[in-house]
Amino acid sequence: MQPQYLPNEIEQRAQQHWESQRTFTAVVDPSRPKYYCLSMFPYPSGKLHMGHVRNYTIGDVLSRYHRMRGYNVLQPMGWDAFGLPAENAAIQNKVPPAQWTYDNIAYMKKQLQSLGFAIDWSRELATCQPDYYKWNQWLFLRMLEKGIAYKKTQVVNWDPVDQTVLANEQVIDGRGWRTGAIVEKREIPGYYLGITQYAEELLADLDKLPGWPERVRTMQANWIGKSVGMRFAFPYELDGKPEKLWVFTTRIDTVMGVSYCAVAAEHPLAERAARDNPELAAFIEKCKRGSVMEADLATMEKEGMDTGLTVTHPLTGEAVPVWVANYVLMSYGDGAVMAVPAHDERDFAFAQKYTLPIKPVILPAGWNEAPAAVIDANHAAPHEIGEAPIFTPAMQIADGNTLLDWQRWSDVFAQYGVLFNSGRYDGMNFEQAFDAIAADLGAQNLGGPKTQFRLRDWGVSRQRYWGCPIPIIHCDSCGDVPVPDDQLPVVLPEDCVPDGSGNPLNKRADFVNWTCPKCGRPARRETDTMDTFVDSSWYYARYASKFNTTAMADAETNYWMPVDQYIGGIEHAILHLLYSRFWSKVMRDMGLVDYDEPFANLLTQGMVLNHIFSRRTDKGGIEYFAPEEVELVHDAAGKVCGAKLLADGQPVDFQGMGTMSKSKKNGVDPQALIEQYGADTARLFMMFAAPPEQTLEWSDSGVEGAHRFLKRLWTFGSEFEGIGKAPVDLAKLAADAKKLRHEIHTTLKQANYDLGRFQFNTVVSAAMKMLNALEKAGKEPANRAVIGESLSILLRLLSPITPHICHALWSELGYDADILAASWPEPDAAALVQDEIEMVIQVNGKLRGSITVARDMGRATIEKLAVEEPCVQKHLEGVGIKKVIVVPGKLINVVVG
RNA sequence: GCCGGGAUGGCGGAAUCGGUAGACGCAGCGGAUUCAAAAUCCGCCGCUGGUAACAGUGUGGGGGUUCGAGUCCCCCUCCCGGCACCA
Numbered sequence: 001m002q003p004q005y006l007p008n009e010i011e012q013r014a015q016q017h018w019e020s021q022r023t024f025t026a027v028v029d030p031s032r033p034k035y036y037c038l039s040m041f042p043y044p045s046g047k048l049h050m051g052h053v054r055n056y057t058i059g060d061v062l063s064r065y066h067r068m069r070g071y072n073v074l075q076p077m078g079w080d081a082f083g084l085p086a087e088n089a090a091i092q093n094k095v096p097p098a099q100w101t102y103d104n105i106a107y108m109k110k111q112l113q114s115l116g117f118a119i120d121w122s123r124e125l126a127t128c129q130p131d132y133y134k135w136n137q138w139l140f141l142r143m144l145e146k147g148i149a150y151k152k153t154q155v156v157n158w159d160p161v162d163q164t165v166l167a168n169e170q171v172i173d174g175r176g177w178r179t180g181a182i183v184e185k186r187e188i189p190g191y192y193l194g195i196t197q198y199a200e201e202l203l204a205d206l207d208k209l210p211g212w213p214e215r216v217r218t219m220q221a222n223w224i225g226k227s228v229g230m231r232f233a234f235p236y237e238l239d240g241k242p243e244k245l246w247v248f249t250t251r252i253d254t255v256m257g258v259s260y261c262a263v264a265a266e267h268p269l270a271e272r273a274a275r276d277n278p279e280l281a282a283f284i285e286k287c288k289r290g291s292v293m294e295a296d297l298a299t300m301e302k303e304g305m306d307t308g309l310t311v312t313h314p315l316t317g318e319a320v321p322v323w324v325a326n327y328v329l330m331s332y333g334d335g336a337v338m339a340v341p342a343h344d345e346r347d348f349a350f351a352q353k354y355t356l357p358i359k360p361v362i363l364p365a366g367w368n369e370a371p372a373a374v375i376d377a378n379h380a381a382p383h384e385i386g387e388a389p390i391f392t393p394a395m396q397i398a399d400g401n402t403l404l405d406w407q408r409w410s411d412v413f414a415q416y417g418v419l420f421n422s423g424r425y426d427g428m429n430f431e432q433a434f435d436a437i438a439a440d441l442g443a444q445n446l447g448g449p450k451t452q453f454r455l456r457d458w459g460v461s462r463q464r465y466w467g468c469p470i471p472i473i474h475c476d477s478c479g480d481v482p483v484p485d486d487q488l489p490v491v492l493p494e495d496c497v498p499d500g501s502g503n504p505l506n507k508r509a510d511f512v513n514w515t516c517p518k519c520g521r522p523a524r525r526e527t528d529t530m531d532t533f534v535d536s537s538w539y540y541a542r543y544a545s546k547f548n549t550t551a552m553a554d555a556e557t558n559y560w561m562p563v564d565q566y567i568g569g570i571e572h573a574i575l576h577l578l579y580s581r582f583w584s585k586v587m588r589d590m591g592l593v594d595y596d597e598p599f600a601n602l603l604t605q606g607m608v609l610n611h612i613f614s615r616r617t618d619k620g621g622i623e624y625f626a627p628e629e630v631e632l633v634h635d636a637a638g639k640v641c642g643a644k645l646l647a648d649g650q651p652v653d654f655q656g657m658g659t660m661s662k663s664k665k666n667g668v669d670p671q672a673l674i675e676q677y678g679a680d681t682a683r684l685f686m687m688f689a690a691p692p693e694q695t696l697e698w699s700d701s702g703v704e705g706a707h708r709f710l711k712r713l714w715t716f717g718s719e720f721e722g723i724g725k726a727p728v729d730l731a732k733l734a735a736d737a738k739k740l741r742h743e744i745h746t747t748l749k750q751a752n753y754d755l756g757r758f759q760f761n762t763v764v765s766a767a768m769k770m771l772n773a774l775e776k777a778g779k780e781p782a783n784r785a786v787i788g789e790s791l792s793i794l795l796r797l798l799s800p801i802t803p804h805i806c807h808a809l810w811s812e813l814g815y816d817a818d819i820l821a822a823s824w825p826e827p828d829a830a831a832l833v834q835d836e837i838e839m840v841i842q843v844n845g846k847l848r849g850s851i852t853v854a855r856d857m858g859r860a861t862i863e864k865l866a867v868e869e870p871c872v873q874k875h876l877e878g879v880g881i882k883k884v885i886v887v888p889g890k891l892i893n894v895v896v897g
Numbered sequence: 898g899c900c901g902g903g904a905u906g907g908c909g910g911a912a913u914c915g916g917u918a919g920a921c922g923c924a925g926c927g928g929a930u931u932c933a934a935a936a937u938c939c940g941c942c943g944c945u946g947g948u949a950a951c952a953g954u955g956u957g958g959g960g961g962u963u964c965g966a967g968u969c970c971c972c973c974u975c976c977c978g979g980c981a982c983c984a
Contacts, residue, residue: 043983083983083984085983154982156982169983215902216901219900219902219979222899222901223900223979223980223981294898298980299898299899455981459982463982531982533982533984536984570977570978572984573978574981575981575984606903656976656977657976658978659978662983663983688910689909689910690909691910693902697909699923701908701924702908702922704923705922708937711936711937757913761909761911761922762911764922840916840917842917845963845966847917884964885964885965893964893965895964
């Protein structure tokens, strides 16, 4: 047996073995439980990075582990092949996105194969292939028929220089990334999918997903954002006609504290008011500038302007002024809100900025009389910042010289409680007020209770080339006509080269000019393509029906689905996972599949981070630099404070740590690592670095150690060639052999527990501990029986993580032919028991010593022995023993004083 | 800004139910081997004081609960992920 560890040779041989045996080809087998293990498919960006290695190694460990436990395992792989980076590459290199994408797939597939993943490559798919996206189009048409898909206007980022729609990612500080032009919002028509029709089920079914991390379910529930409240109207008259301003609130109990209403800039009332108010028109224009991103809107300075119009409070009949506010979103609810400054932080700040009245209407808890006065912020000087008063029942609230502090104000006023200042609703609690006000509003036909969701419908139209064509034909006489099923797929031409100025499909006469399927006259084909989240919303189901050319899903889909273990980055916690859940439910309701939820168990991998460096371009755009092109500059404390580009020595901006990605050029390619140390070392190192769910800052220090361990394992194993064939007699063992066996089995017990909770880093340390123990134990014949058993445990335990070396050692040492066919090791209960146990002694919770006691020693004896120890006696001077706490098998705490 | 998560030696991390903080590695230091180096092997390794025994101190910061807190509760800081057209 070769005494040297030669990873390249070992790995090639193992991979050839698996390929020739078709080991990982999955077939339906009802006699075994199935285990569908799926890692999120990659975008073919060019090369793998460490985030991929982490993701796919986790999936592979779980696949191989379950296979050894007797499951029928499917682990497929494919490519999320449509998307923006291919168009960016085309702009830069003038290569068609299709060619760039297929080249990348070929390269990355080779990389994945060299890592030895147990993948069924026969089911490989790429979402840019017509036989895949045909079914996107087909299901889209079914949704259109059912009213789940529909058309309305959408707001997009518009670059006025390039005359093109920009993705949020392409907007840097409100400017186009290439042109530096200030981005505008623009309304254009687009298709939407009615995910809100499923909001209730998507929320309720989170309870059916106990195998998902709690945090992901919480994030999804918050995103769906169910709120029960009141939708009601403020009546008004405009241009001689009676109208209603509809708003939604979850705090109808504060309605008597309304001091104004705020509407979005796009609200019809705002636009009407701007007609004869140039100043307001200018303000509305200003609101419409800038990006459409919620994060931008939320961090914006809250601004507003009085429209001069008023509406009528539905319960008091008082006139309520209407303001336009940049923080009100047209896309949420009715695009208008009632404002109660006394009980809402945003309204509170807004009211002080524009000196609007603040009227508390909820009596603070513990108060039994109303505050002495209602605050009148008109008397305040809102721009002077000072200390807010602490309120007492007897105190005058109005303070002419103070800008009130919300923190302190809300300590008193923001909670739920009993109403005051509210006329006939005084003295009611939330529920009573809700019911009474609902009745009063209902009687006037001005609204009532409503459940509202934060979730919005899913806009799927993209004004981009490299995506799945939306199968619609626009006819002047027939309107928007769906492409007939027998003409699907609408195939995307693969030879276009985008240049950054809009969708090149618009310039392709052979694509655009078509005939109307209804009337046969000349018509235009839709050139918008679908959001790439559509592609990734059902690929997991297609792996199962991969070979079916006549149906989207079939019986095999229902055999493999749902995915038993889904593994992917935490960044997908909301969008991708929610869209996939929605899409599954739509497919179910159309009778295509029989499951409610696509992913039974979810493991969310933490991001692999690396340094991000960038520089502003002359035009105001942004350019990124790879960490290896850059030299770090440290401050006195050794912290990174800046960086220089090696090429020109000029400074670049350090943007902190962030997820490895193509667009930020901070990915680390595993290729060099694999070539130098082998795939097993790369896999072992990645699993050892941190537990899977944890964020990981990239560093290659420690790779040497992982490699060293594998070398030691090989060297140790090479001295025991054929040991697997030797008879094992565990009946009579010497004391040190018994001790070794105890150590191996307790370590195995811990490792199996850790595998069950996906903590692979400690499984690796368990394997290291086992090897340490074996090396220490001595190789004399007396120990050989235990060494033979231990090595078989160690190799099986480690094989999901480092399959190649374990495959080779397993057969060289003479165990069965294929380690993948071996059973998973379980600890022997007899080896776990110990006759003596060490217990720790504390005095007042401080560690002072330890004693060794017999396994079955009684509590009283242990207490007595412990107290007699010199390390305890030392601390008894001048004090008495109050009590003694004994934690069986662990510690004794003597409390003195 | 909102939602979710995180912070433990010089570094990555461990500590399962509130019970020995620092497992297992990396780096470092000392030694063996070697003509020498690499590789390998042995030993030390939180911080402060001490030759040592030992003592004090220590899990982002502040407060609390407890015989006992990295772990539970309250407040704060910083970092990461998401915020609907990056995927």
